[in-house]
Structures are given as structure tokens and as C-alpha cells.
Amino acid sequence: DVKVTQSSRYLVKRTGEKVFLECVQDMDHENMFWYRQDPGLGLRLIYFSYDVKMKEKGDIPEGYSVSREKKERFSLILESASTNQTSMYLCASSLGAAEAFFGQGTRLTVV
Amino acid sequence: QKEVEQNSGPLSVPEGAIASLNCTYSDRGSQSFFWYRQYSGKSPELIMFIYSNGDKEDGRFTAQLNKASQYVSLLIRDSQPSDSATYLCAVLGYSGYSTLTFGKGTMLLVSP
Numbered sequence: 001d002v003k004v005t006q007s008s009r010y011l012v013k014r015t016g017e018k019v020f021l022e023c024v025q026d027m028d029h030e031n032m033f034w035y036r037q038d039p040g041l042g043l044r045l046i047y048f049s050y051d052v053k054m055k056e057k058g059d060i061p062e063g064y065s066v067s068r069e070k071k072e073r074f075s076l077i078l079e080s081a082s083t084n085q086t087s088m089y090l091c092a093s094s095l096g097a098a099e100a101f102f103g104q105g106t107r108l109t110v111v
Numbered sequence: 112q113k114e115v116e117q118n119s120g121p122l123s124v125p126e127g128a129i130a131s132l133n134c135t136y137s138d139r140g141s142q143s144f145f146w147y148r149q150y151s152g153k154s155p156e157l158i159m160f161i162y163s164n165g166d167k168e169d170g171r172f173t174a175q176l177n178k179a180s181q182y183v184s185l186l187i188r189d190s191q192p193s194d195s196a197t198y199l200c201a202v203l204g205y206s207g208y209s210t211l212t213f214g215k216g217t218m219l220l221v222s223p
Contacts, residue, residue: 031209033210033211035213040215041215042199042213042214042215042216043155043199043213045210045211045212048208048210050208056208058210090154090155094209096209097142097143097203097209099145099157099160100145100157100201100211101157102154102155102156103154104153104154105153105154
């Protein structure tokens with residue numbers, strides 16, 4: 001079974017802090033994605049990556065950056081956390097054009 | 112801008128009934144279509160995928176695709192209370208990169 005693991009299930013951070021969300025997959029998938037999910041807005045793509053050290057902006061990249069130094073690991077970085085970044089963050093991975101598998105999610109609260 | 116539209120619901124059906132969930136998409140070049148189930152507080156999990164026009168059956172689930180009408184549906188036969196969840200339709204487009212665009216989901220409530 002594909003396993004996508006996010007480093008934290010719940011996280012509380014202060015406004016202005018730099019926040020790192022980590023995601024690791026164990027199936028050698030080349031594609032990795034970061035989404036955020038908010039009530040009424042659905043899943044929105046923040047960033048994605050198709051290869052090591054490669055990244056592409058999704059639909060809502062503002063305020064975020066990413067890092068992919070190894071194939072299995074994809075990190076989402078909030079450079080200076082703000083309250084409007086309080087959300088559920090979901091990491092996913094996929095092989096080629098196949099379905100995406102999701103991690104368990106990180107519920108981030110910025111206070 | 113690619114769009115995937117779903118009725119937000121809730122769709123309420125009695126136990127044992129057929130639940131019909133619908134989805135339309137705007138990108139005519141979309142090739143692959145996925146249905147995910149998401150329980151409250153959990154992450155989405157894949158139920159089915161469909162690539163070709165017509166029906167695809169897997170147990171109690173049937174996915175239907177009509178590319179001419181840009182329409183995808185999911186039928187759940189013999190609905191169970193454990194099917195109560197939000198169902199997300201996702202569409203894979205090929206505009207340089209393969210990324211999934213998700214609908215906002217339809218909440219299904221199955222009453223005993």
C-alpha cells in the first residue's frame with residue numbers, strides 16, 4: 001500500500017513564525033502535491049513537484065514556498081505565518097498520470 | 112481556469128437506496144476522472160477512477176462518464192450509513208503538467 005506521511009497531525013503557530021510542514025512518501029512516486037482545504041472552498045493546489053529540486057506553482061502559491069531535495073520528501077514552508085493560513089493542509093503523491101494518494105492531513109492553526 | 116462543479120448537498124437517502132452523485136467539468140481536454148470519499152476530519156481516499164466513456168462497476172459503486180456532455184457520476188447501490196461522507200470529484204488535465212482539479216464535494220447522508 002502507498003503510504004504518504006505528514007509530520008504533524010495538529011499544529012499551532014504564532015503569527016509571523018516560519019512554519020515547516022513535512023511530507024514523506026514511500027512508493028517512489030515522482031509527483032508530489034500540497035493542497036489546502038477550507039470549508040466552502042474545497043481542495044486548492046498550492047504547489048506541486050514532478051522531480052527532485054523541481055517545483056511549480058499551483059492555484060494559490062502566495063505566502064508559501066516548497067522544497068524537494070529528495071524524491072520521497074516534499075516540504076511546504078510558510079515564510080511568515082498569518083491567520084488566513086489557518087487551514088487543513090494535505091500532501092499527496094502520484095505516479096505519472098494516475099490517481100493521487102493523500103497523507104492524513106495537518107490541521108494548522110495560526111494565532 | 113479549469114472548473115469542476117458538484118452540488119454541495121447534503122444528499123439524503125435512506126439505507127438500501129441508490130445514491131447518485133453528479134459532477135460536471137469545464138476542460139474538454141480532460142482525460143481521467145476520479146471519485147474520492149472523505150470522512151469528516153479525515154483525508155480523501157480514492158474510490159474509483161474512469162478513463163473511458165460508459166460505465167465502470169466496482170462492487171456497490173458505478174462510475175459513469177460522458178465526455179461529450181462533460182459529465183461524470185457516481186452511483187452507490189444499497190447505500191449504508193457508513194457511506195455517509197463527502198464525495199469529491201477530481202479531474203486530471205494535461206496542460207503541460209498532470210494536476211488534479213477537485214470539485215468542492217457533495218455531502219451524502221444515509222439514514223438507517
